[in-house]
Amino acid sequence: MMFKENLAHLRAYDPGLSVEEIRKTYGLNRIVKLDSNENVYGASPNVSKAIVNAALLPALYPDCRDSDLRRDLSKRLGVAEEELLFGLGLDEIIVLISRAFLEAGDNIVMAWPTFYEYYCHAQIEGAETKKVPCDKDGKHDLKAMSQAVDPSTKIIWICNPNNPTGTYVNDSELAGFVEKIPDDVVIVLDEAYIDFVSATDFPRSLDLLKNHPNMLVLRTFSKSYGLASFRIGYAVGQRRLIDEIDKVRPPFNNPRLSQVAAYAALQDQEFVKACVQKNSEVLAMTTAFLDSKNISYFPTQANFIFVKTDNPKTVAEKCKQKGFLINAFQAGVRITIGKMDDMKELLKVLEEAISETSAEPSL
Template sequence: MKAKEQILTLKAYQPGKPIEEVKRELGLTSVTKLASNENPFGCAPAVKDAVMDELDRVSIYPDGYAAEIRDKLAHYLGVLPRQILFGNGSDEVVEMFCRTYLSPDTNTVMAKPTFPQYRHNSVIEGAEIREIALDDQGHHDLDEMYEAIDENTKIVWICSPNNPTGTYVSKEKLVSFLERVPKDVIVACDEAYCEYVVAEDYPDTLALQRDYPNLVVFRTFSKAFGLASLRIGYGVAHEDLISVVDPVREPFNTSRVAQRAAISALDHLEYIEMCRIRNREGMDLYEHFCEQYDLGYYPSQGNFILIDFKTKQGDEVFQFLLQQGYIVRSGNALGFPTSVRITIGSEEQNKGIIDCLSNWLDAESEK
């Protein structure tokens, strides 16, 4: 049996090794995972109680329309309920937009490197993929991305903050871009890490949708809200766009437990503010470390930092840290071969990994 030609070019997602496997293989008693940009503080304590309560109803199908969380989220965001599309993580919402708008006679524009699911799902639909390299500061090159648009372009992807660099698109640059993009081209702005942003010129994309109905915003409960394993994300767009995409959604694509957890999480926004503050404190530690050892890094607005070790391969740094009980992400797989991406952890975790790296670099410099 023959599969689609484009499917044969894809590779299945390869997750990192589980913590227990790393402990067993390396004989370690403690392993800290700082590789997947998860919230090191987890979810708000009250969310756990809501999850436990909902377990009594796991035999009942969830509300396919997700009415309760839809209304609550709409009120929180200041949008209409019918402007929201829920997904099994925001990556499923990405998939739904690709399935709806992309085909072999279309093309899609994105940065490189960026979140790989834009490319992955575009390949599945057979669309032409136009990748534009990030500029020297690790930002989206919006001028070059605009030049790549033609009459067959359906979606332009903007990841802000961008994964893996953590850089963002300012309001001024985004508005300038939206002014030029044809109104029949979707501009998809992925804001998975927006709750961590502290930059004052970060755009209010939901407000911009009033003037630019082709602007779509993706967000998630996986990161700052600490619900990664429950898989619930969403897209916000003009109701006409949502009505077109919604029919491709699977009937029960978000679980009862995920919906209940998200509802509870929105009742405890003070917890998210605490996570944002602690994240920024951790980021300051890593930036100071990079400056102390003359390492390259992109100023990040996410909950991760991409550090360039310059004379070392990312895999080498990854393996060293793994031996010390820290799982990070090698830049070799991210388009930055001499870098590693490290999720900002707790104060103890951040200081632990920085101490390991400092001792290693000091020892190397003495050779």
């Protein structure tokens, strides 16, 4: 069979063993899942109440415009309803942007490491990817990224805060960068973790959109709102840009229950604030512990932290054997900020794992 050549070097997403499979494989009674940046406190109680009645209409297609959610969200953000585009999580939004703007011969510019899906869908569309290494502090190297732009560049991806490092681009850095980019290049700001940000100089990205018609801001209900299983995210941009992407959006792409869940979650801002506050408290304890043990990490503005180690796969495996799931990357491990007691226990396991592997060769 003849497959697309563009797919030759791609790999399918591998979720690994399920929690139940890990439990059985390692003989564990308890698993603490800290590998996917989910909200460990769940979702607002409003959500479960709201979806009960919504589940009574299974035979009907969902509202193609996400009307109630669109209306409420536009008021909260101060943007026009037509400046919103909804998708099955930010993953589908990334697919739609890539499909709308990329073809063979084009290229994208992105940091590395950052969210893998930017690269994946450029590859599927036959476009080249220019990966610009993050600087020594784990931040986007915006100067190098601007220098990588050429006449074939169609999209620049900026994950802010960045996944997996948790670092961020501040307002002055972003404003200066945007001014250097040609108007025909789409600049995408992925702000999946914005609700966890405490930095006072974080960009006011929605204000930037007013003067930059080539910019998009992406946000999601999967993180601070705790709706990862409902898969609903959105893009904000000027109407001309949103309309172009909307041409490749499948009809009825957001299920009715997802729309209802997101609307209900949006009404309970106190729940979101409580989750963010707990995350901040546990993060402070985590960084204090890491500092006391001289364990290196990147300061984070998200609900996860990137801990540096020479043997990330081995460290992650040792943590898994003790019932803690974390994510291994080339230069370290990414750990979701869990509940206080879970994190205190994990940090002891992590310290032991790093100590044990410090003299071992990297996998």
